[in-house]
Amino acid sequence: MEHSAQDPAPASADTPLIAVVGATATGKSDLAIALARQLDGEVINADALQLYRGMDIGTAKVTPEERAGVPHHLLDVLEVTEEASVSAYQRDAREAIAAIRSRGRTPILVGGSGLYVRAVLDDIEFPPTDAALRERLEQRIAQEGTEVLHRELAASDPEAAGIIGPRDARRIVRALEVGALTGRPFTAFLPRPLYADASTVQIGLRRDRALLHERIAARVDLMVEAGLLEEIRALREKGLDRGLTARRAIGYEQGLAVLDGTLECAQAIQDTVTGTRRLVRKQDTWFRRDARVHWLDADEHADGAPLLTRALAVLEAQDTAAGDARP
Incomplete structure (x- = not known):
């Protein structure tokens, strides 16, 4: 599976399932799109909140322009009044993976919702409910x-x-x-670290914690400038207050309080930054427990090699190791 960062590589019968994981604001979406363009791939969302239609600014959902022509799956599939289901997501994501492979393309899962990622990658069965x-x-x-x-x-x-x-x-x-x-x-x-698809490769992105905190604060400011409150106001008309999951999302919960007059905008911004930083710690803890993740430093000052080049090197090494293991 040798390839450079210039020429797209065609998918083959043993094309891996690539997962780009890690905490919020580490640059996962950008890398996933770059990999998709390089490997003739399609992207599958694994961010639980990006499943919701209209929750765009506050979830940092990639815009159609940012997708750069790369097909994306499982974005905007739920109304804000609906409850997300991990088991339904598992089914839909695996169907998307099979469909992508049937087209001879590379499936690339991307997101920071740990349980959703595990539901797709690992051999997990979800019991019924009553x-x-x-x-x-x-x-x-x-x-x-x-x-x-x-x-x-x-x-x-x-x-x-x-x-x-x-x-x-x-x-x-x-x-x-x-x-x-x-x-x-x-x-x-209970989840066990056993891949459902043996060709799976996880690439994790990490950033210096202090720099990531600065990045989060700047990102929240940009969200507000981009019209987050207006987005929340529009979603409220579509039933956001009735959405048990959607209304509690970081940024949206605070925005609803601002619209209700129970929270000052400046405090809502600070609470959103604090809540996002807390989420980052939880995401870090979740993904770092998984020894199968290949971690890459996403900071601009890293080792000088472009992130895409280093990610492709991980895939090349895994492909070589898999080839050596074949009888």
């Missing part, structure tokens, strides 16, 4: 307390009880729900 059963269990939690249901969980699924604290009501309820619906232990459905 709203009525969950409501009954939640009522019992409210009436009897978490310890009672935790003891029931310990009797039926001791391994799950061992990793779920006796006060973690949400996970106790979910574990009991899964056991009742499937007859299998909750732990059987």
Whole structure:
């Protein structure tokens, strides 16, 4: 799979599934588009909030111009009143990957929503849900307390009880729900680092934390200048207040408060910056736990080699290693 940063490389039968991951504001989208142009690829979104139609400015969604003619999938597929589902996303993303490969092109997953990335890349099965059963269990939690249901969980699924604290009501309820619906232990459905597609290559982008914090502050200012409040006002007319996920998104929650008159704009900006920096820490923790990620320094002052060149070198090395491992 040898290729330079000048000539696009055609996809082949063993074309890898490439995932560009990492924290917010590290430059993932730019690299994914550059890789797609180089490798005749198509991009699949793995940012949970970019699934929502109209949530553009506040999620830093790539514009049609920025996409540079590269096809993008799973952007703008939900209304703000809808709930995003990881299991539905897994199905749709894997269908997109298969369709991209059927066209002889390279699938490139990009995003910072850790669970969504894992849902696509890893061998994860999502158990069913039952709203009525969950409501009954939640009522019992409210009436009897978490310890009672935790003891029931310990009797039926001791391994799950061992990793779920006796006060973690949400996970106790979910574990009991899964056991009742499937007859299998909750732990059987927990994510494990096992690729569903052996050709997967993850490239992670990182930046100096202080520089990233500055970048986030500047980015939030640009979002406000670009019309974030106007975007939120328009989305409110489409039901943003009713969207359990969308209305709580960083930047949107603060913007709604500004429109309601309960938060000053300057404080909303600071809260958005603080919330984004907190999100970055969580994303860093999530992705750094995965030893399979090949990390690249995305800072402009890195080692002098263009980021695209270094990413292609990672793919070349993985392709060589995979070839050596073949019988």
